Amino acid sequence: MAGKVLEIRAMSASSTPAPGIRSAPVVAKLIDTSACIGCKACEVACQEWNDLPPETTVQIGTYQTMPDTTPSFWNLIKFNEHETDDGAFHWLLRKDQCMHCADPGCLKACPAPGAIVQYNNGIVDFQQDNCIGCGYCIAGCPFNVPKMSRQTKKVYKCTLCVDRVSVGLEPACIKACPTNCLTFGTKEVLLQKAKSRVAQLQTAGFLDAAVYDPPGVSGTGVVSILAFGKNPEAYGLPKDPSVSFAVEIWKGPLKWIGNIAIVGGIIGTFVHYLRFGPKHVPEDDKAKQADAGR
Amino acid sequence: MKPVKVAQGNVLRYNFTERLVHWTAALSYIYLLLSGLAFWTPWMWWVAMMLGGGPVSRAVHPWMGLIFTAAVVYMYRMWLPDMRITPTDLEWRKTIRAYVRNEEEEMHPLQAARGFDRFAPVDRFNLGQKYLFWLMFWAGLTLLATGLVLWFSDYLPWSLRWLRLLSAFLHPVAFLFTVGGFIIHVYMGTAVVRGGFSSVIRGEVSESWARYHHRLWLDRVTGASAAKK
Ligand code: HEM
Ligand code: SF4
Ligand code: SF4
Numbered sequence: 001m002a003g004k005v006l007e008i009r010a011m012s013a014s015s016t017p018a019p020g021i022r023s024a025p026v027v028a029k030l031i032d033t034s035a036c037i038g039c040k041a042c043e044v045a046c047q048e049w050n051d052l053p054p055e056t057t058v059q060i061g062t063y064q065t066m067p068d069t070t071p072s073f074w075n076l077i078k079f080n081e082h083e084t085d086d087g088a089f090h091w092l093l094r095k096d097q098c099m100h101c102a103d104p105g106c107l108k109a110c111p112a113p114g115a116i117v118q119y120n121n122g123i124v125d126f127q128q129d130n131c132i133g134c135g136y137c138i139a140g141c142p143f144n145v146p147k148m149s150r151q152t153k154k155v156y157k158c159t160l161c162v163d164r165v166s167v168g169l170e171p172a173c174i175k176a177c178p179t180n181c182l183t184f185g186t187k188e189v190l191l192q193k194a195k196s197r198v199a200q201l202q203t204a205g206f207l208d209a210a211v212y213d214p215p216g217v218s219g220t221g222v223v224s225i226l227a228f229g230k231n232p233e234a235y236g237l238p239k240d241p242s243v244s245f246a247v248e249i250w251k252g253p254l255k256w257i258g259n260i261a262i263v264g265g266i267i268g269t270f271v272h273y274l275r276f277g278p279k280h281v282p283e284d285d286k287a288k289q290a291d292a293g294r
Numbered sequence: 295m296k297p298v299k300v301a302q303g304n305v306l307r308y309n310f311t312e313r314l315v316h317w318t319a320a321l322s323y324i325y326l327l328l329s330g331l332a333f334w335t336p337w338m339w340w341v342a343m344m345l346g347g348g349p350v351s352r353a354v355h356p357w358m359g360l361i362f363t364a365a366v367v368y369m370y371r372m373w374l375p376d377m378r379i380t381p382t383d384l385e386w387r388k389t390i391r392a393y394v395r396n397e398e399e400e401m402h403p404l405q406a407a408r409g410f411d412r413f414a415p416v417d418r419f420n421l422g423q424k425y426l427f428w429l430m431f432w433a434g435l436t437l438l439a440t441g442l443v444l445w446f447s448d449y450l451p452w453s454l455r456w457l458r459l460l461s462a463f464l465h466p467v468a469f470l471f472t473v474g475g476f477i478i479h480v481y482m483g484t485a486v487v488r489g490g491f492s493s494v495i496r497g498e499v500s501e502s503w504a505r506y507h508h509r510l511w512l513d514r515v516t517g518a519s520a521a522k523k
Binding site: 013014015109111112113130131132133134135136138139144147148153244246247249250254255257258259261262265266269272273276277278279280281282283284287 | 461505
């Protein structure tokens with residue numbers, strides 16, 4: 001989308017290195033879940049800015065708009081109900097969207113050249129015109145983010161408003177948030193900010209408060225502050241997400257073993273033929289000799 | 295076997311159904327191989343372009359997979375009695391090195407009469423052919439099962455994520471096994487065992503070919519007893 005301004009640092013199914021050499025500050029979105037009031041302004045802003053068609057809301061017994069994100073609904077506030085040991089009730093609101101992993105499993109798993117790219121500012125973006133609709137990214141993503149459209153057979157997800165960011169604007173959801181729950185900036189600065197907020201929460205009695213920036217995917221471009229940081233599952237976040245072992249082997253050693261075996265097999269049969277040639281049926285040979293001698 | 299007219303000195307090795315099923319498997323497999331290799335490595339992506347582009351290859355691939363597995367399952371129905379591995383096959387395996395080195399002349403009955411019978415006689419299919427059959431059968435079923443999961447992977451709930459990952463991993467593993475079998479099979483069937491290719495096209499082989507490569511089978515279909523040779 002913004003290839004002219006941003007360079008590409010990593011590209012799916014590329015047999016050569018991605019072209020980006022310029023350094024750029026890594027951007028991030030900080031979500032202070034403790035400051036979220038569940039107003040859904042971000043959901044609306046996302047739909048508006050991205051010109052997404054309206055999605056039917058689904059009543060699931062909470063205030064949540066629908067059960068899950070969809071191909072045309074990329075940003076969903078999840079309303080998790082949580083009871084602590086002392087019997088207190090908490091609403092754990094979480095902004096469900098693409099995490100913009102530094103080590104994206106979706107990109108690793110994708111077989112279509114250029115269908116998933118990572119810009120040098122860390123944003124992971126799907127290029128639908130290169131997507132073949134195989135769904136491997138769905139298997140590769142540890143956060144259940146990519147959603148396939150039944151209509152177009154392509155996957156869609158949050159772009160971190162790369163079109164806005166590349167011209168110096170903040171993402172639409174950040175702009176809309178009324179409580180400062182959402183902030184945007186360079187990851188370095190935001191992490192500092194997150195740390196002081198965590199300290200604040202801890203003095204306020206949330207002793208387990210922590211920053212959610214999972215190292216299993218080398219950190220994410222969407223960083224959350226969780227009041228119950230020891231228990232990210234309560235928010236619907238995986239405890240220790242990483243690119244699956246199956247994906248790492250499949251796209252790593254298996255690729256090499258397979259390529260060597262295929263090329264080796266072709267060369268092997270060729271050399272075998274040079275050395276041993278075809279099999280002869282002696283009786284047929286004799287008949288042929290007899291024919292030739294006549 | 296139904297009486298089918300064959301040329302003088304020939305025997306029928308593959309009837310029409312067998313040939314049709316074989317080439318249904320072969321042609322659908324070649325499509326699967328080509329499109330599969332494009333998904334396997336970016337080095338082969340150009341193949342997907344030649345097949346109509348990435349999305350088209352992705353859309354057609356699973357349908358070809360259904361045709362391929364159907365053909366392989368039909369082969370199972372057709373050839374199971376001929377493909378069971380017998381004690382004679384295990385005898386034959388002991389000398390497989392010599393078979394690979396084309397040193398099995400001694401297997402020929404004329405040689406055998408002179409006491410050179412180092413090679414166990416072969417029925418309709420030799421052990422290598424049986425291995426290919428079983429490889430294609432089991433790999434085919436694995437490819438079908440994992441392929442179905444990948445085909446509808448976006449319908450799978452998040453709780454079954456492990457199934458999606460397992461399939462994404464096992465599908466290429468099974469694929470690699472079939473590629474190995476396929477390379478050897480095509481090489482043996484066309485370059486090494488001359489006469490094999492025309493048999494799977496037109497159905498017939500010469501009696502001498504059959505006696506040399508598949509003596510037990512020839513004896514069986516011509517009704518000749520072992521004593522007669
Ligand atoms: C271009 C591709 C292929 C070629 C040129 C080819 C060639 C042949 C030939 C020449 C034979 C007869 C061997 C003989 O009776 O001596 C044969 C048999 C057979 N083919 Fe293929 N084949 C191809 C693809 C396949 C595929 C994809 C399968 C997978 C199911 C397959 C399965 C078999 C089986 C099970 C037999 C009977 C046993 C054997 O000869 O191994 N073939 N094929
Ligand atoms: S569905 Fe599209 S983006 Fe996802 S892995 Fe397949 S080609 Fe890549
Ligand atoms: S959250 Fe999923 S879709 Fe987003 S970058 Fe990470 S792996 Fe890719």
